[in-house]
Amino acid sequence: MGFSVNTNIGAMAALQSLNATNKGLDTVQSRINTGLSVASTKDDSASFTIAQTLRGDMGGLKAVNSSLARAKSTVDVAVTGAEQISDIMNQMKAKALEASDAGLDADSRTAIGKDFDALKEQINTIIDSSEFNGTNLLKASGGTVAALQSTDTTAAALTVANQDFGAVVTALGTTFTDAATAKTMVTTLETQSKAVNTKLSTLGSASRKIDGQISFTSKLSDVIEGGIGNLVDADLAKESARLQALQVKQQLGLQALSIANQAPQSIQSLFR
Incomplete structure (x- = not known):
């Protein structure tokens, strides 16, 4: 040109x-x-769409973690109360065994009985106080725990049944009045202590299960976040x-x- x-x-x-x-x-x-290398669908439609889907999954996992955390706190409060009740029942057994001594005078047995009743009342107080977020697993009317395990709405919830420690207190009946009834109370306490330990074991297993699910959800969340980063960072x-x-x-x-x-x-x- x-x-x-x-x-x-x-x-x-x-x-x-x-x-x-x-x-x-x-x-x-x-x-x-x-x-970000992909900040909008205009940059890369496929990667942006996948990343948005994964971000939605992340939001769902946060809800799952929140649900599991509430369940964990509720169960841990119940475990703390149950452990304290177990300790008190050991003290009550020692009191009943002391009162079963036939050579003990009536005044001493009465004094021991008062201590025994005070410990029993303390159990009731612990049961009433072992509540978190409106749920009390140690009280019959306290409800149960049901937490999300995954973002799949069709999946079964992680549940923890109510342990009704009030039934244990009811089974103890009235306090002892003499050596014979004190011996009977020792036997009753041994039976109820086994029931308490079973309930305590159930709560401990539930707590460990929730811990495991929380750990898995946290790791899954990290993996998904890493996947999003690989796509768009x-x-x-x-x-x-x-x-x-x-x-x-x-x-x-x-x-x-x-x-x-x-x-x-x-x-x-x-x-x-």
């Missing part, structure tokens, strides 16, 4: 190249600012290097455009 002041092919090519460089700079700066080291390269290209592009714009001026020399 000959010389022309109407059409500057070199300038148009230089401008196209500069525009492409500027567009690349905008993309890199966006990635550096957000830390920007490699800032590479983006930094790309930014410097594009900045150099931008400067060269500006110089090339300037040179191309000056080319038509050489036509003036033809008319001298």
